[in-house]
Amino acid sequence: MSGKDPNPGIVADNRKARHDYDIEETYEAGIVLTGSEIKSVRAGRVNLRGSFARIFNDEIFLYDSHISPYEQSGTYFNHEPTRPRKLLMHRREISRLEGMIRQKGLTIVPLKIYFKGRRAKLELGVARGKKNYDKREDIAKRDAQRDIDRAMKSRDRD
Numbered sequence: 001m002s003g004k005d006p007n008p009g010i011v012a013d014n015r016k017a018r019h020d021y022d023i024e025e026t027y028e029a030g031i032v033l034t035g036s037e038i039k040s041v042r043a044g045r046v047n048l049r050g051s052f053a054r055i056f057n058d059e060i061f062l063y064d065s066h067i068s069p070y071e072q073s074g075t076y077f078n079h080e081p082t083r084p085r086k087l088l089m090h091r092r093e094i095s096r097l098e099g100m101i102r103q104k105g106l107t108i109v110p111l112k113i114y115f116k117g118r119r120a121k122l123e124l125g126v127a128r129g130k131k132n133y134d135k136r137e138d139i140a141k142r143d144a145q146r147d148i149d150r151a152m153k154s155r156d157r158d
Contacts, residue, residue: 009115011041014048017109019135021127026111027097030088031062031122036070036079041120043070046113053087053108053124055098060087062110062122087122100126 017023033041040046045068053062062085069078089097100106111123130138 011044011113011115011120012046012048013112014051014110016049017111017125017127019130019138021107021109021125021129022134023109023111023125023127024106025100025126027089027093027124027126028116029060029122029124031113031120032086032088033067033120034079037067037085038120039070039072040067041113042115048110048113051110053110055094055101055108058091058094060089060094060097060108061085062087065110087124097124097126105129 047066051062051065053060055061064082065085066081067079068081097108101108105128107127107129109125109127111125113120113122115121
């Protein structure tokens, strides 16, 4: 084992989204941030839980994501933590997304924020909400797989 992080650029991961939604497709988008926001993102002070994206006038925006204020900047230069943030995507991708979310039950949820080179990127998922019985089924499958792995591991030791 090399001791390195397998995903060195990932800043925030929205695991709750994968629990609550079936992700059908994923897209990568740039995100427009101010100076104090990018410094907070680099420090890992981001929360994507409960956030979503909407298309408005052929532009896509991220709502309800929380980027904590940067402590070292003064109150004048700081940002509002939950302001809507513009996402950068090709017009063709935005049009395709708009067509997909017009279908019943589809929404756009952020999955993770990461760095690609010097730029912050956001992975978006086109998702369909899960029912409670689907969530229970996923948990049961995960527990069964864990039991199988545990049994195989103990059998290999003997």
